[in-house]
Amino acid sequence: MNVQLLDRTLDKCFSENVDALVVMYGLEFKPGKDPLSQLVQEAIRKGDFEVKPGKVLQLYGVPGIKARRVVLCSAMTLHRGDLAPAVSGVWSALREAKVERMVWHAVDGWDDASLYSVATLLAEQSYVYTTTLSSPKTRSLSSISLSMQGASADLQASVARAQACIAGIELAKEWANRPSNHATPTMLAGVAQKLAKHKNIQCEVLGPKEVAKLKMGAFLSVAKGAVEPLRFIVLRYNGGPAKQAPVVLIGKGITFDTGGISLKPGEGMDEMKYDMGGAASVLGTFEALARLQPRLNVVGLIPATENMPDGQATKPGDVVTSMSGQTIEILNTDAEGRLVLCDAMTYAERFKPRAVVDIATLTGACVIALGHVRSGLYANDDPLGQALLNAGESCGDLCWRMPLDEAYAEGLKTKFADVANVAGRPGGSITAAKFLQRFGREYAWAHLDIAGTAWRSGAAKGATGRPVGLLVHYLLQEQLPDLPAPRKRTSRTRA
Template identity: 60%
Template sequence: MNFDLKTLDLTAAASEKCDLLIVLIAEGFKPGRDALSALVALALKNGDLSAKAGKHLQLYQVPAVAARRVLLLGQGDGTARATRQALQAAGSALKAPQTRRVVVCFGAAEQEGAVSAAVQAVADASYVYTTTKSKAEARSLTRCVVGVREAAGAREEFGSGVALVAGVEFAREWGNRPANHATPSLLADAARSLAKLPRIQCKVMGPAEVGRLKMGAFMAVARGSEEPLRFIELRYNGAAKGMAPVVLVGKGITFDTGGISIKPAPEMDEMKFDMCGAASVLGVFRALGELQPAINVVGLIPACENMPDGRAVKPGDVVTSMSGQTIEILNTDAEGRLVLCDALTYAARFKPSAVVDIATLTGACVIALGGVRSGLFANDDALAAALQAAGDTAQDLCWRMPLDDDYADGLKSNFADMGNVAGRAGGSITAAKFLQKFVGDMPWAHLDIAGTAWKGGAAKGSTGRPVGLLVQYLAEQARSPQARSKVAQPPSAGSKKKPAGQRAARARSGA
């Protein structure tokens, strides 16, 4: 879908030819002398319209308005959060087959973050997955114009929003693909495609290279599958070479049967979503390729399937991780932490400023936090605070959970340095304590996205979270004084790339 930013007041918006004109009405709306303002004022006065976020009044072929349909939409207090809520409520109108071109116009001066929120909400509401459907209708909405009081002042925020849409939709696409269309090899191909973007490099390792690295825990998980594992390394070089990178580690279990500790059949199809941590890392790099922030970022994705054949690892087996620590595998369905622990050990070679792993790790986190907030665990208070603040700003929420040493007691083993599970009590915390054994002194955070990475039921599908949180965090780090003092040279003069606000004027759904 294409996005455009335009200077529009309500008088100008009335002249915009489109299938749907959405007018955002915030609390305290002050009408002008134009026809649309008069219409809004009358609807508010008569109680046919409320400014509460999401309340709306739909009109057809309004005199003096060029749009075929008009949707007067309550915007609440006008904040980014309320703007997103309002446009989400307009989802059916945005997804209607007859809606190909839409104009979203702010009825008053927009608040900080509201323009980006509007772009993201329109993209989210109109998203359609089509890759493996033979007769699916493609996304009907092809163009969205965002009308603001002064386009020049909103261009940077608009560009950030469009870039974030590109990243989120890349993550959603790969999260939604069935496991036979998103194998470790295909996931590696998706990563390679990102290397076409400026400042991004990709390296893919197979079983032989991973064997030489002695990633025994990762290899143990992959043993039961005919699909060869892939270890994906992405690099975004936006700052000086000496600037320590942020390392993102995404769990890439492209399908999880549970292995020998096999899962129950109901809803096992949703285990294609077990690579959403990996998909979020891919989505972040897709957005970085557009935004070009002054920061260095490394993305690591250990990708494999967890299958139960004759070669599969068994409960009670002991494996040796890349760190040299031995692990008794008490439950083969606790495989995510096994692939992550070797990737975390590998991350240390980059001497990172911070390491953040992202994983659909535990059902216990779903019980604790539901689908509203991702679980956040960290060994560094400043890193935890920065991630939580980024989530609040991006409306991609997380919540910090404890990491008391006492929670690690259940990981003790009589036959190895540790077990890979510690019982049901505090399951998301004990999983995080397991990972903590492999990070050493690195500032580290773990995001358990098992409850937020996808939705089930009638709305089944990937959400693209926590791409928004991570991109916001990286953008804030890039704006720090340290990052600004060591910015890498921009692309060569021959590059066709434009500044972020102009370059990110278009976003396309899918890969």
């Protein structure tokens, strides 16, 4: 989708030959001398239009306006929470109109965040999945021009960021939405290899033999029951100086999760194709990096496998040795995400990272705690945790900082290994994070539990592409002329 910024007065927008012109008013409507303003004033007076978020008025064939359709809307502020109902209302009015090119004019102007919000919200509303449909309904909206009077060059960077994030979010959606037989570990590796065709991106794909040689016993234990071969995907974006310590992103890549021997209930199991949402978000973030070319270094690690029941599958009670040398008693094979992540976290040490962020659809407990609004955020480093929280707030991809008190690790103790992979139901998202924290002692580390935010169920079923926006905004915050070496952790809740 093409996104651009136009410096236009409202009357200049009347001559734009597009399918739809959207005019957004603020809380205070100030009528101008143009015919449209007079029409709006009359519609307000007669009660046909209200200057409230979500209220729209659709017009067709307005004299003096080249756009086929005109939609009036309003937003009390430029905050994403006020813009969302405006975008939803506009798209509801235009959904069936086959709008390809749209101009959205903000009478009161745009700021950095609102440009990003409207562009990404429109992309979300107009997104259509087509891959496995025999007669797909294709997406109509292909071009969005965001217009205001006196648009500054500084706002162009926001438009570029929005367009890159849209591409990344939609790549993540595409692969998370695909059925697991159309999104195997090998296919995910193919996406990563395709990304490596872009400037500054490299890709390496490791198979079962290489992973065994690395002694990734935890990762291997999850893959034992699967016929599809595992893949360990290593992406590198080298946009900064060679000596600059990278940020490492680790995405859980369980392309289908049956639970293994600890088999999940059949109802809703089809949604376990989304269990590679973390991996999809890393791929989407690299798509955005390829487009933005920021001055920093980023590594992406994706341990990808299916978790299947089989005669060779790992059994509850088995003990495996992780790449770190720590032994793990696997009490529940459905707690597999932390097993593939912990070996990837140990592998990350070789990059001497500035920071490591893992992203995973990890626990149903996080859904109970935070619902589907905010992702769970855990961090052993306070500046890193705050930077991720701020990034989420700035782009509307929200998260919430959760505790890592050492007392939560008590339930992970076992007589038969260094650590158990589960600790019971209470505080399940926290104890999962405590398990991972054991493997991130050598660097600043954060964990994003996206089990409640990576996809929607029901009538709106589908991947959200989160947290690509959060990750991209975080990484752009880290874009400095000379990033320091890995920082010492400054958290109150160290491992």
